[in-house]
Amino acid sequence: MDTSSDSVKVGFVNSLSGTMAISEQTVHDSLQLAAEQINDSGGVLGKQLDVVSEDGASEPTVFAEKAGKLISDDCVAAVFGGWTSSSRKAMLPVVEGANSLLFYPVQYEGLEASDNIFYTGATTNQQIVPALDYLAEQGTESLFLVGSDYVFPRTANKIIKQYAKAHDIEIAGEQYAPLGHTDFSTISNKVKAAGADAVFNTLNGDSNVAFFKEYRNSGLTADDMPVMSVSIAEEEVDGIGLRNLEGQLTAWNYYQTVDTPENEKFVEAFRSEYGDDRVTSDPMEAAYTSLYLWKEMVEKAESFATDDVREAAGGVTFDAPEGTVTVNGDNQHIAKTSRVGAVGDDGLIHTVWDSGEPIEPDPFLESYDWAEGLSAG
């Protein structure tokens, strides 16, 4: 890495084409916003950030290639981005091999803690577990699990099933649809027939649209069988259709409606940059925060070198739009406040419950008795 000049390179890798572009473009936008703000306020250690952007093209292989390019060819100080678990898994050996840093901004399935990755989205005990606690508190006695057929839903459901076993919640069914699946009549038939108290939804992308339309058409409502989703944010509400979503639940750490002064500034800055019709969502906020966290770490370390930054990371805090977040030096995740929200008639998501204080990250769920033996290793 070249730190002799008055600027320092950072790499963004997001899918700007392909199926994931819908989501990742928004993360890219908020990373750009953070970079501009940091540059306007004097940069990092007095150096301006020189952003190099790459397109991950929604394919893990391309993510691995582009991360390699950013690190070896552009000599960036750190890489920011990735969305799907597969893109993170693909970049992991690359950043580890080159001893570089990746800041990954999306909630994920846990069970990972690389020395070369900082996880600024929620791990399972900051999203899925609180969501389950909330449902249990509401008197949910049976759950139906619907998910896309890939890593996150499968792992999430494994955790949910184990939780359910320990908390006397019945799993009324478990269904997976191939990614991009658009016919949910059979799955919706099964959901209806099972008659559970609630549905836990880990579907991804387009499938949500078809699922919620089918769900509503088959006469199911948020009142009699609420759906708790962990992959639907403000961005998706429009495409799914507000009428199909109103009243349904989501679990995240951040909503556009979160009431903090930092969030007010963030939303305003984002809108003045990209337009008033744009909304902000959890992964966008986590990406925005990730760049600032890296800045704090570098300034605490007074160095851009990977080992120094990692050394300095533990305990670094930032007043993020979601509230104050703190880096956990052991597993390189961050302590975040957990929030359950309901989709309101304004198309935004409103907090109905929050954890009150930041929850320490526990990617392997080691502090939960019921989660023992979760990963066979």
Add this chain to the structure above:
Amino acid sequence: MTPIVRRHGATLAGFAAVAVALFAVAPSVLSTFRLSLLGQFVCFAMVAVGIGLAWGRGGMLTLGQGVYFGLGAYVMAMHMKLDDAGPGGVPDFMQLYGNGEVPLWWEPFRSPVITLVAVAAIPAAVAFVLGWAIFRRGVRGAYFAILSQALAAAFAILLIGQQATTGGTNGLNGFRSFFGYDLFDPVNKRMLFFIASGALLLMLLAAWQLYRSRYGELLVAVRDQEQRVRFLGYDPALVKTVAYVIAAVMAGIGGALFVPIAGIVSPDDVGVVPSIGFLIGVAIGGRATLFGPALGALIVAWAETSLSESFPSMWTYFQGVLFVVVVAFLPRGFASVSALWRRRPTPATEPAPQRQEATV
């Protein structure tokens, strides 16, 4: 001049040029990172040589080469995962997502010998069963193309669905060594590039000999007039199956070498879209030429990487326009441009009318 040089001067010069470019020029001008990127493209080029044989010479538009590429790649990836885990060890992802045990069908790939054989044998076997069944019943033209595409779709869905044993959408990655050699060592990376380049050259040589042989003539004859070949007493199904199997083996080897170079294989590398992606390079280079498919594949892959670095969304337009312009207006690819330039009739490699084929 010896007769072989006189008769095949241009071809031999072509081989020499490819060899010099891959073994001398590329390693001296490219960084380690760019060189291993080129190594990945060389693996795509191997698939392209096979497609040139099956499609360009044999008239079989195969939209499912990703399957064979994937079979070779996953076999190699399974071996490398097991190898990294050590004797009796369990690959990391199986501990996370599976029951912590290695499934039975993985076990054979602990052996390096079985793996090396399987890289070619499994694609060959699948292609043989499928090809023989399809061609024997006279399914061809568009029917074959659509079935092969459906096959690619099914293969990708199957891989994604079996997360505990195939890694699902994550695919297989995070390899540390290749038959005992450390993959992070630049010297070994360079070695891998040379191995891939050598394999590509061998495949080109094999294709050249095949094209010159009696079988090569027969294959073209089947493409152009299947009925006449049948009336002459040959079995067109067998002729086509052989070409299809060879193409599958080439794709399998390409896939197997892709894995240690790229460090990953995932269902996104084997499904419908990448399978069609393999074709564009072949079309551009000239599907029925010897060097065209491989060169075309290299050029397209290189263009994709550099264009998508600067203009992500432009690349999609560019790729679309390439397909349209090349296939509609330059059916023989760049070969037709150079033929115009040389102002002489092209050799007998022109794709023949296929009207009857598609209407069966």
Add this chain to the structure above:
Amino acid sequence: MDALFAQLFAGLSLGSVLLLAALGLALTFGQMGVINMAHGEFMMAGAYTAFVVQSVVGDAGLSLFVSLPAGFLVGGALGVLLEATLLRRMYHRPLDTLLVTWGVALILQQLARDIFGAPNVEVRAPGWLSGNVDLGLLQVSSARLFIIVLSVAAVVGLGVLLKTSPLGRRIRGTVQSRDLAETVGVSTRATDRMTFFIGSGLAGVAGVALTLLGSTGPTLGTNYIVDAFLVVVAGGIGQIKGCVIAAFGLGTLQAAFEYSTTASLAKVAVLVVVVVFLQARPQGIFSVKTRSLV
């Protein structure tokens, strides 16, 4: 018992979606041997037409009925454009049309992304289509019922057109023997263009209908194209009834497999069934007797 009827209906409904998607393909593929990979993107164009119409008209019910013919025209216009600029010069090499139209599909997808943005857009279903109806034995989604009716109407309409109208006669004549049709004075070129218009128009209608069920986004078409081609291949070319049987057959099969296993395995199983079926009947369920050698 309820579950059985519910699944039967799910199969029927999936079949009707497949039928709508495949009907136009069967027509163009059957007549001209053109493998139009952009058919899915014509569907996408139909879906976006519904979106545009709705933002102009406002009322969801009225806009649906405006969208259906508008989608037909948009799809048809795109089809004619494609035929006139590219495919016209490629009839002697139909396999290549597959690649050219794939390129067109890529361009159309990116265009949609640049015009309407990458995120999905919402097309509202009219109130009377966003609930369910009681059929006595079971409650079914009214949107799905509507699509079944629509697909039946499309088949009947197309059937009547082919059987009774002069254009239909010309189309059938061209399918059976292009040379002979030309000899008796049929302009096969004009017939081809009309066929392409109708076939692509049907794709547009399918796209409008699909907004009732799923997402309206740039990749809408890619989700259906492989399945639609399988229907055409399994049904045999040149006849509508093969297409109808194949669509409902595959739809029911998929629904049945899906109920007993998973959606992923069901998709794979359906593909395997088609491959095996083609072993038995390489030309599909039905095929028109043509005068070609094979």
